[in-house]
Each structure stands twice: as C-alpha cells, then as structure tokens.
Amino acid sequence: MALLRNQYLHRSRDIAEMVSGCNHLIIEEPNEMIVPYLEEAGFFTVAKLRSCNVDPSLVTAMVERWRTKTHTFHLPIGECTITLEDVALQLGLPINGRPITGGGALDWDEECQQLLSVIPPKNQMVGQFVKLEWLKDTFAHVPNNAAAEQVQQHCRAYLLRLIGGLTNVSCNRTVLCMYGWLYIAPSILGMFIWMPYRGLENAIPQQAYQDSMIWTAKIALICFSTVEWHQTDRVKLQFKLLQEIPDEPENIDTLHCQDMRGNHLENWKDKHAAWIQFWNERRSHCLTGQPIHGHPIPTEEYMVWFRHNSNLYLSALHLLRDPRCSVAEEPTQPSHRQRRNRPRLPTPLLLLKMKR
Secondary structure, three states: OOOOOOHHHOHHHHHHOOOOOEEEEOOOOOOOOOHHHHHHHOOHHHHOOOEEEEOHHHHHHHHHHEEOOOOEEEEOOEEEOOOHHHHHHHHOOOOOOOOEOOEOOOOHHHHHHHHHOOOOOHHHEEOOEEOHHHHHHHOOOOOOOOOHHHHHHHHHHHHHHHHHHHOOHHHHHHHHHHHHHHHHHHHHHOOOOOOOOOOOOOOOOHHHHOOHHHOOOOOEEEEOOEEEEOOHHHOHHHHOEOOOOOOOOOOOHHHHOOOOOOOOOOEHHHHOHHHHHHHHOHHHHOOOOOEOOOOOOOOHHHHHHHHHHOOOOOOOHHHHOOHHHOOOOOOOOOOHHHHHHOOOOOOOHHHHHHHO
C-alpha cells in the first residue's frame, strides 16, 4: 500500500515535472476582422498570448525581493528589474509615444456612445470603469457584413477587455513569472542570465526592436495617477554595461500614495506636468557607460558596496548555517542571581505525599 496516496495532486509533483503553476485565460482569440486594427494599435502580439501560466511560489519569492525605494529586485548577485526591453520583447507592446494621461471630468455616457455606439447600463459601470463581462456579452460577435466603423467599435471593446485582463492580479503575476523564469530561474544552476534575449533575435518579431534606443532610458513611467521610476542606472548589467555604484534613488514616496480613488475629477496631465516633460525628454536620459566584453558580472567594488547596503538573504544568517557543522555549546551553570530569580514551580502532588 502506497504511503503517499495523493502524490499526483501534490505540489512536489509539479516541481519534479517542471509544471509551473496554473493557467489563466486572458481573452479569446480575436476575430480576424479586427486583427488589422489590433496590429495598428500595437496590441496584436499580446492578444496572441490569450492565456498564461502562473507559478505562485516564484511570484512570492520575487515579491519578497522587491524594494519600492529602488524599484528593483535585490538578489544575492546584485539588483535587477523589469525594463522597457522586457515589455517590448515579451509582450510586443509599444513603449514609445505619448504618456497615458488626461482628465477624468468627462461625460462617460457620451464617450461610450461615440466610441462603442452603445451606452452601458448604470449597473454595468463603476465610476469610470466598464464591467468586462458586459463588454464580452455585448460585443461577442462581429457581424459578417459589418461596416468599418462597426468593426472599429468591436476592436475598441476587445482592447478594453484585453487591457482589463492584462492589469488584473493574475496577469501581473504572469509578467512577473515570465521575467523570473528568464532571468532568475537559471541562477538555481549557479548562473544568472543578465541578457536572456541574446541569440533569440530570429525568433522575436523585428518590430519589437524598433524603439530599442530608449530601452535604457532612466525616466518616469506614467499612467494617469501612477508614476513609477524606470531605474535603469541600477541594472546596467542587463544592458551589458559596467555597473558602477549607483546614485541615491529618486524619492517618489508621495506619488506612491496617489491613486484614482476619490480623484476621478483630477486632471493628471496638469498635476504630473513635470513628470510628463521628463518623459518627453526620454532620449536624453539613456544610459551611457563602459561596454562589457564577454559574460557580464558585477565588479568586486560594486559587490562590496551592495553587500553593505542590502540583505543578500531573507533568512537570518544563523539559520543559513549547516547545523551539522556547528559546535555544541557547553551548558553553563546559572548564576546565583539567575537561580534566585528563577520562578518557583508548584510542588508535585506525589512529593507532597512523600513528605508526609
């Protein structure tokens, strides 16, 4: 009789067979009539993903390594982060152009009528957001004889659902997993892949490289209320440049406290005007430095600084030691003061009987 009856259900089986978590459906395959518009918008590549695998253990490990101050993962070999290069080559999304910003004081019924030709019922909208299920039911099928304008409306509804699927928790975890398996998983074998896309140029669509000149830009990434720092100067090895000791990171803690809740009338274009201008000057903020020939590795000077300024391991050092190599300490006799302050234990009932 087998002791581990439910082994086929256990997580260890997935690890042994290299099965990475569970599968999440983002969206169904797009109708061929809207594909040209998806290509024009730059979303066709990511639409082809449709589903994605999530490894909760890998996500947890990476989240524990994330530092909001530096916008990087702190690993024993140094810092690394998700960059515009990863977004362009993994998801095929456009990374160049105007920032996603504007004001929220709009007539949303009018906007929906203009862009979708239909106004959602009140119970299908939450503030400025349209429920994805309503979009799916309303725009389920594109008529065969649909005019160009109607096809565009179906494409806009598909894009709303696609973006909604990409920004949910499951897909955020997916992007993190894709990054983790490319860069970090090989470190289990004693190596860290700083440039995982080298040698894959023939397998990646060439249009994904069209904005490669700004991959290294140290700039702010903007989406309405959200401003995040693209901290490339701390991860130069990902671009095959010598990593110097980086400058103090930009403090944007106050921006991290802002979101859309209660600010639906805020004009984010005006509020973040300085950051938008910084983004508009992105080409002048690209990295410069000494190229590395051969396999990129951090310098000894950098690692000395990094070890002093970061935590290489999540556990306390004494927990990482092999207990078989530790020398057992000799038991010491308690001092007179310790004996005097030791709490008096109740006398066992058996001893009370013996005293009689």
